[in-house]
Amino acid sequence: MKSPLGDLGVGAEVHNPWMVVRTKVKCEKFVRDQLEKMGMEAFVPVQKRTARYMRKVKTYENPLISCYTFVRFDKARRNQILALPYVQGFLRTDKKDCVVSEREMLWLQKVSGTDLDVKTEILSMHIGERVVLAYGQLAGMEGTIVSQYSKHEVKVALESLGLQMVIQVDASMLEKLW
Numbered sequence: 001m002k003s004p005l006g007d008l009g010v011g012a013e014v015h016n017p018w019m020v021v022r023t024k025v026k027c028e029k030f031v032r033d034q035l036e037k038m039g040m041e042a043f044v045p046v047q048k049r050t051a052r053y054m055r056k057v058k059t060y061e062n063p064l065i066s067c068y069t070f071v072r073f074d075k076a077r078r079n080q081i082l083a084l085p086y087v088q089g090f091l092r093t094d095k096k097d098c099v100v101s102e103r104e105m106l107w108l109q110k111v112s113g114t115d116l117d118v119k120t121e122i123l124s125m126h127i128g129e130r131v132v133l134a135y136g137q138l139a140g141m142e143g144t145i146v147s148q149y150s151k152h153e154v155k156v157a158l159e160s161l162g163l164q165m166v167i168q169v170d171a172s173m174l175e176k177l178w
Contacts, residue, residue, distance in 0.1 A: 018043075018100040020091035021069045027086035028063040032071075034084050041072040043105070045112035064112065065120050070100060093175060130177040131156060133169065142177060 023031045028044045035042035046061040068091065073081060081087060091098040111118055125131060125145055133141045133156070143156040148171075155168050 016072045016074060018070050018072055018102075018105050020098050020100060021071055021081060022088045022091055023067050023069055024086045024088060025067060028067065028069050029061075031069045031084060031086055035069065035071050035073075035081065038077070038080065040077070040081075043070045043109065043112075044068075045070075045108040047118060048113060048115055061113070064108070064118060070105065070108070094177070125154065125171065125174060125176060131174040132177055133173055134175045136169075136173055145174075 021031060021035075029046075032042040032044045045064040047064045049060045049062055051058050051060065067088075071081065082089065125148075127145050127147060129145050131143060131145060133139055133143070146155045146157045148154045149168070154171050154174065156174070
């Protein structure tokens with residue numbers, strides 16, 4: 001007879017999925033520490049950077065992905081997380097909370113803390129794609145990419161008002177609409 005847990009095996013734990021909490025800039029580790037104090041499993045992938053000064057050498061741990069803290073939690077505690085200082089919400093795609101796969105988390109954990117030169121970039125977006133502004137004063141506005149000036153700057157037409165308003169925004173403020 002098959003176990004209701006599927007192929008997890010005897011005694012295997014069932015974990016809540018990894019979710020992404022958006023934080024204010026340079027607050028990722030603070031939010032991680034607060035989540036851990038609340039008894040949750042939290043993680044911020046970091047990249048070590050060594051700075052050499054005249055009298056000393058100092059090693060810094062900078063977040064690999066700016067403004068993201070990864071967390072596992074019981075859904076009943078969602079509002080406690082949102083109430084923490086410096087938390088701006090959960091990362092959402094297609095109007096649902098973003099769930100990070102175990103494979104991707106394992107990869108982030110392996111890369112974290114190494115001296116590899118790792119850079120993160122937003123998935124490339126193309127002219128004509130539908131996007132939503134995820135951050136800033138116009139958060140939630142949907143539009144279409146009209147042109148791209150650089151890999152960081154795009155021009156988006158916002159049609160939700162029945163008008164075509166063209167606005168130039170940083171690509172990091174956009175999320176694709178699927």
